[in-house]
Amino acid sequence: MKKKSFSPMACSIARAIDIIGDRWTLLVMREAFYGTRRFGQFQSHLTIATNILANRLAALVENGLLEITQSADDGRASEYRMTKKAKDMFPVLIALMQWGDRYAPAPSGRPVKVLDRETGREITRLRVTAPDGRPLEASDVRLVPGPGASADDRARMLVVDRASTQS
Amino acid sequence: MKKKSFSPMACSIARAIDIIGDRWTLLVMREAFYGTRRFGQFQSHLTIATNILANRLAALVENGLLEITQSADDGRASEYRMTKKAKDMFPVLIALMQWGDRYAPAPSGRPVKVLDRETGREITRLRVTAPDGRPLEASDVRLVPGPGASADDRARMLVVDRASTQS
Numbered sequence: 001m002k003k004k005s006f007s008p009m010a011c012s013i014a015r016a017i018d019i020i021g022d023r024w025t026l027l028v029m030r031e032a033f034y035g036t037r038r039f040g041q042f043q044s045h046l047t048i049a050t051n052i053l054a055n056r057l058a059a060l061v062e063n064g065l066l067e068i069t070q071s072a073d074d075g076r077a078s079e080y081r082m083t084k085k086a087k088d089m090f091p092v093l094i095a096l097m098q099w100g101d102r103y104a105p106a107p108s109g110r111p112v113k114v115l116d117r118e119t120g121r122e123i124t125r126l127r128v129t130a131p132d133g134r135p136l137e138a139s140d141v142r143l144v145p146g147p148g149a150s151a152d153d154r155a156r157m158l159v160v161d162r163a164s165t166q167s
Numbered sequence: 168m169k170k171k172s173f174s175p176m177a178c179s180i181a182r183a184i185d186i187i188g189d190r191w192t193l194l195v196m197r198e199a200f201y202g203t204r205r206f207g208q209f210q211s212h213l214t215i216a217t218n219i220l221a222n223r224l225a226a227l228v229e230n231g232l233l234e235i236t237q238s239a240d241d242g243r244a245s246e247y248r249m250t251k252k253a254k255d256m257f258p259v260l261i262a263l264m265q266w267g268d269r270y271a272p273a274p275s276g277r278p279v280k281v282l283d284r285e286t287g288r289e290i291t292r293l294r295v296t297a298p299d300g301r302p303l304e305a306s307d308v309r310l311v312p313g314p315g316a317s318a319d320d321r322a323r324m325l326v327v328d329r330a331s332t333q334s
Contacts, residue, residue: 011278012267013197013260019271021263023188030180033305034323045323085270090305091293092262093180096188099259100179103252104186109314111178112324116297117309124298126258129291130283138200138257142284147276156201156212157279 019063020089024048026096028056032066032086033093037079060086095126178320186230187256191215193263195223199233199253200260204246232256262293 020026027046036042043053057080060066065086071077094114101110114123127135145154187193194213203209210220224247227233232253238244261281268277281290294302312321 011197012264012271012273014194014267015271015273016263016267017190017193020266021188021190021193023184026184026188027181030178034310087305088269089266091295092259092266094295095259095262095293096183097179099187099256100181100183102255104179104182106179106182106315111313111315111317111320113311113313114308115311116301116303117307118301119297119299121298123303123308124296126262126293126295128258128261128293130286131288131291132286134283134285136283136290138254140284141281141290143201144280144282146278146280148273148278150278153278 016092020065020092022056024052024056025060026093028053028060029065029086029089030093032080032082033090037081038071038077039080042080065089091126094123098126183259187232187259189223191219191223192227193260195220195227196232196253196256197260199247199249200257204248205238205244206247209247227253258293261290265293 020029024046027048028042031042031045034045036045039053039057042048042057043050046053057066061068061080063085064083066080067083069079069081071079097112097114115121116123128137128141129135143157145157149157187196191213194215195209198209198212201212203212206220206224209215209224210217213220224233228235228247230252231250233247234250235245236248238246264279264281282288283290295304295308296302310324312324316324
């Protein structure tokens with residue numbers, strides 16, 4: 001199934017979704033963060049069909065999130081390794097995990113805890129913050145056009161801003 | 168198309184993806200954060216087919232992210248309002264936006280800047296942090312089983328942990 005591409009939309013959220021916002025792609029990236037490297041491991045951990053997995057891995061290689069390397073243990077085996085572009089998805093995955101922990105918990109509680117390796121203490125809850133460190137909710141921010149905003153985007157953000165200051 | 172549900176997987180990322188990890192759902196939520204409330208507005212901003220939009224909005228209402236209210240301006244019109252569960256997706260959307268700004272930029276630059284309403288300064292880059300404030304990368308954390316981990320999850324995390332301390 002050919003999906004509609006969101007790239008023509010100026011929004012960076014839409015562009016990010018185009019690359020990583022597919023359900024299986026996000027789970028493949030979660031696996032990569034958990035240390036999975038080989039095709040067979042991805043397959044057994046995700047119980048995913050071979051063709052879907054091959055398709056998602058190929059797209060991730062094409063988009064520069066994974067690179068294929070030779071295994072150090074076994075020179076004939078290929079491994080999928082995360083690039084910096086992939087590693088920088090860490091906050092996206094932690095944001096999803098923390099939201100899931102809170103709003104879609106497993107019946108018996110959180111399955112995974114994420115600890116700072118150095119101190120053994122749990123990571124903090126991810127918050128959007130101001131430069132002075134104050135945590136910000138969605139209602140505490142305003143959107144303004146950046147250099148890449150189209151005329152439509154600009155008009156739209158003005159409307160959004162006016163509405164939100166009135167409410 | 169009936170999609171495979173990821174809920175049986177213990178992982179909170181998988182559970183979050185089940186609810187919000189669909190391309191259109193993420194864009195509908197982005198619109199809601201931008202202040203869109205009415206069906207026609209979602210449709211014109213997203214150029215989305217009526218049936219797809221109706222389906223995603225209904226799922227978001229069913230999952231408790233949006234609630235239908237009467238418009239204050241026009242009592243006959245319905246509006247979709249975000250619940251707390253939805254508002255708490257703010258870090259997920261900002262994480263996606265910042266990743267997109269960095270790795271999938273629009274040709275002429277960032278389309279949107281997000282400012283702290285109080286000071287007018289830009290929000291900071293979302294970082295995963297330790298309780299003492301140190302920023303953490305994926306390689307700085309370890310995963311340990313939480314109360315909801317299955318026996319499989321536990322065995323798996325042990326392996327992941329052993330591999331990552333060796334590398």
